[in-house]
Amino acid sequence: MFALVDVNSFYASCETVFRPDLRGLPVVVLSNNDGCVIARSAEAKKLDIKMGVPYFQMKDLIRKHRVQVFSSNYALYADMSNRVMTTLEEMAPAVEIYSIDEAFMNVSGVSNCMSLERFGRDVRDRVQRETHLTVGVGIAQTKTLAKLANHAAKKWSKTGGVLDLSNIDRQRKLMSMVPVEDVWGVGRRISKKLNLMGIETALHLAECSTWVMRKHFNVVLERTVRELRGEPCLELEEFSPTKQQIVCSRSFSSRITEYEQMRQAICAYAERAAEKLRGERQYCRQIAVFLRTSPHVANEVFYGNQAMGKLLTPSNDTRDIIRVAIEALDRIWIAGHRYMKAGVMLGDFYSQGVAQLNLFDEFRPQPNSAALMHVIDGVNQSGKGKLWFAGQGIDKPWAMKRQMLSPAYTTRYSDLPVVK
DNA sequence: TCTGGGGTCCTAGGACCC
DNA sequence: TCTGGGGTCCTAGGACCC
Numbered sequence: 001m002f003a004l005v006d007v008n009s010f011y012a013s014c015e016t017v018f019r020p021d022l023r024g025l026p027v028v029v030l031s032n033n034d035g036c037v038i039a040r041s042a043e044a045k046k047l048d049i050k051m052g053v054p055y056f057q058m059k060d061l062i063r064k065h066r067v068q069v070f071s072s073n074y075a076l077y078a079d080m081s082n083r084v085m086t087t088l089e090e091m092a093p094a095v096e097i098y099s100i101d102e103a104f105m106n107v108s109g110v111s112n113c114m115s116l117e118r119f120g121r122d123v124r125d126r127v128q129r130e131t132h133l134t135v136g137v138g139i140a141q142t143k144t145l146a147k148l149a150n151h152a153a154k155k156w157s158k159t160g161g162v163l164d165l166s167n168i169d170r171q172r173k174l175m176s177m178v179p180v181e182d183v184w185g186v187g188r189r190i191s192k193k194l195n196l197m198g199i200e201t202a203l204h205l206a207e208c209s210t211w212v213m214r215k216h217f218n219v220v221l222e223r224t225v226r227e228l229r230g231e232p233c234l235e236l237e238e239f240s241p242t243k244q245q246i247v248c249s250r251s252f253s254s255r256i257t258e259y260e261q262m263r264q265a266i267c268a269y270a271e272r273a274a275e276k277l278r279g280e281r282q283y284c285r286q287i288a289v290f291l292r293t294s295p296h297v298a299n300e301v302f303y304g305n306q307a308m309g310k311l312l313t314p315s316n317d318t319r320d321i322i323r324v325a326i327e328a329l330d331r332i333w334i335a336g337h338r339y340m341k342a343g344v345m346l347g348d349f350y351s352q353g354v355a356q357l358n359l360f361d362e363f364r365p366q367p368n369s370a371a372l373m374h375v376i377d378g379v380n381q382s383g384k385g386k387l388w389f390a391g392q393g394i395d396k397p398w399a400m401k402r403q404m405l406s407p408a409y410t411t412r413y414s415d416l417p418v419v420k
Numbered sequence: 421t422c423t424g425g426g427g428t429c430c431t432a433g434g435a436c437c438c
Numbered sequence: 439t440c441t442g443g444g445g446t447c448c449t450a451g452g453a454c455c456c
Contacts, residue, residue, distance in 0.1 A: 031424035056422040099456045187454050
């Protein structure tokens with residue numbers, strides 16, 4: 001038996017926890033660069049503010065309804081997420097942290113001592129008490145059904161935010177009311193195709209032949225069908241598998257046209273990516289760089305490209321990663337474009353670094369690499385200051401825009417933006 | 421003027437091997 | 439008349455998730 005717990009309007013709720021004066025007002029949180037809406041409070045949803053709408057398109061609406069707008073403050077959200085997850089881990093033998101605001105819990109043994117619904121309410125009350133955040137809880141025999149239950153718990157207020165969907169008749173009744181596109185794992189493309197085949201509700205999908213689904217689509221959808229019927233195909237993954245890829249990319253605050261600025265940005269992304277790689281205790285051999293202009297501008301030619309470089313010896317030394325990234329950048333940089341976004345991707349990971357020196361490797365592993373990286377990461381995590389490579393530059397005019405950032409209520413001073 | 425960032429899994433097809 | 443069989447690895451692209 002699985003429970004899926006997720007926080008209602010997570011980012012927006014994190015902002016209001018520390019601002020009780022905002023309760024009852026519509027609140028939205030914007031993506032990086034204050035680009036578009038990525039979270040809305042219940043009141044903002046009522047105003048029909050859609051997910052993903054560009055901020056500049058809704059300024060009138062915001063003024064009219066006194067919508068409270070925040071830049072995203074990931075340091076705050078990550079900290080609040082940790083608090084929620086810690087509480088959940090104290091309440092179940094196994095928890096899978098599925099995303100920043102969601103977790104699956106193993107609740108198989110619970111029904112021996114209390115009803116599943118009672119347990120769901122306990123989870124909700126305790127998280128509320130300890131973090132001032134409200135969660136929804138869905139419970140069922142498979143992850144896909146638990147997701148569905150959670151979805152319904154939020155949609156129908158009479159559930160009080162908790163729904164035990166372990167009863168087969170209740171499952172069928174709910175599935176007959178849920179459109180197929182609301183099923184976990186069914187996105188826009190597949191739901192369109194399913195609709196054309198006459199499959200419109202979750203129940204229709206659950207009653208499809210697995211063989212036909214596999215033939216017309218793929219095994220992923222076949223598993224979804226089985227899960228909807230109560231046959232578990234997905235397990236609880238308590239320990240996150242090691243990452244296979246690390247990406248660090250940002251849109252720029254304004255378009256980049258100068259090579260020097262692009263080099264600084266790539267250098268900064270490479271540094272951040274290398275830091276994440278060391279956080280995973282991994283070493284990489286592949287370093288790729290991509291850049292692109294805006295796809296939205298009508299009278300400009302779109303340019304997007306990417307290039308990959310390889311290290312012969314796996315490394316997590318920022319200096320190696322910057323060097324290969326800049327070499328890759330130089331292969332795809334074309335002057336004259338107005339670049340909107342760029343990024344650095346790391347791949348081909350190894351759990352050990354210098355396994356074997358290659359005789360023909362022209363770049364030797366850097367001496368004392370591990371010690372130097374340890375010092376850099378130590379300083380940067382201490383909250384006392386930041387160390388960075390000179391290649392990033394000092395002014396960083398390309399750095400992202402966050403004009404409505406809330407204070408770092410729970411985290412350190414150094415997470416605040418520097419105001420000059 | 422202005423539109424996010426970071427991941428995963430699966431499949432098909434080509435290169436290459438014996 | 440008439441061109442083997444079976445396998446692995448890699449990459450690109452498509453779909454999905456939050």
